[in-house]
Amino acid sequence: MPSPRLASPALADYHTHTPLCHHAEGWPVDYARQAVARGLAELGLADHSPMPAALEPFDNWRMALADLPRYFEAVEQARAAFPQLPIRLGLEVDYIAGQEAWIEELAGMADWDYLIGSVHYIAPGWDVDNPAHLSRFQTQPVEEIWRLYFDAYERCIRSRLFDFVGHPDLPKKFGHWPGGDLRRFYEPVIAALAETGTAFEINTAGLRKPVGECYPSFQFVQLAREAGVPLLINSDAHAPEEVGAGFETAIPLAREAGYTEVLRWEKRNRTVAAL
Ligand code: ZN
Ligand code: FE
Ligand code: FE
Numbered sequence: 451m452p453s454p455r456l457a458s459p460a461l462a463d464y465h466t467h468t469p470l471c472h473h474a475e476g477w478p479v480d481y482a483r484q485a486v487a488r489g490l491a492e493l494g495l496a497d498h499s500p501m502p503a504a505l506e507p508f509d510n511w512r513m514a515l516a517d518l519p520r521y522f523e524a525v526e527q528a529r530a531a532f533p534q535l536p537i538r539l540g541l542e543v544d545y546i547a548g549q550e551a552w553i554e555e556l557a558g559m560a561d562w563d564y565l566i567g568s569v570h571y572i573a574p575g576w577d578v579d580n581p582a583h584l585s586r587f588q589t590q591p592v593e594e595i596w597r598l599y600f601d602a603y604e605r606c607i608r609s610r611l612f613d614f615v616g617h618p619d620l621p622k623k624f625g626h627w628p629g630g631d632l633r634r635f636y637e638p639v640i641a642a643l644a645e646t647g648t649a650f651e652i653n654t655a656g657l658r659k660p661v662g663e664c665y666p667s668f669q670f671v672q673l674a675r676e677a678g679v680p681l682l683i684n685s686d687a688h689a690p691e692e693v694g695a696g697f698e699t700a701i702p703l704a705r706e707a708g709y710t711e712v713l714r715w716e717k718r719n720r721t722v723a724a725l
């Protein structure tokens with residue numbers, strides 16, 4: 451597949467992974483090559499955060515604490531190979547209530563450009579996006595699963611530990627939707643974003659999953675725009691060819707909701723770029 455250049459050259463892709471998390475392929479240098487081919491303005495790496503050594507083995511889909519130096523090295527290699535492309539150092543941090551002190555420790559381990567707050571765990575041992583736990587959607591009401599997730603997500607935002615939050619409505623991944631008006635889930639989270647000055651991402655990975663649409667849904671994006679919450683657009687690439695994937699869908703969605711700008715990050719300071 452050729453790599454079409456994107457219509458909006460102002461865009462960055464800040465949510466990408468590396469083989470250090472054991473379920474992604476391609477190194478930052480490969481992602482950078484694709485970012486240049488697609489005409490992206492910036493690339494950011496944000497691999498799955500390490501857990502404290504005392505909690506290991508925690509799961510099989512994150513980097514080990516001991517691999518952090520390899521992560522920094524891989525990002526440096528990409529910077530050296532593509533000096534014309536700004537390459538940011540980020541981390542997709544799992545927000546788990548009670549781990550705030552650990553997350554603060556992680557925040558001090560590097561000169562991060564940004565930290566993404568993500569919720570995957572909605573209960574101990576239950577990462578809601580893991581197909582290994584898919585049967586739980588048969589035994590527990592979808593309403594409760596979404597409630598667990600959105601309550602954790604609000605707490606994640608209110609921790610004020612993160613620059614922006616990842617994939618806002620992840621529990622729809624496999625196509626499970628609660629009934630009725632979903633604003634009961636979205637509104638408390640959007641209020642938390644607005645009150646804490648936290649941004650969120652449109653994450654195009656949902657387009658490549660059974661749900662077949664971006665995270666979050668259009669209604670969420672609209673409500674967030676009305677509340678003045680800033681936005682990023684990211685691919686959540688787990689392979690180099692996914693860098694910038696789905697942006698041709700996400701950009702019109704953001705514009706339709708009224709967004710004209712996206713955020714960029716450097717050393718945890720935000721700047722604004724035209725969308
Ligand atoms: Zn992942
Ligand atoms: Fe994630
Ligand atoms: Fe991710």
Ligand code: ZN
Pocket residue numbers: 542568616617686
């Ligand atoms: Zn993610």
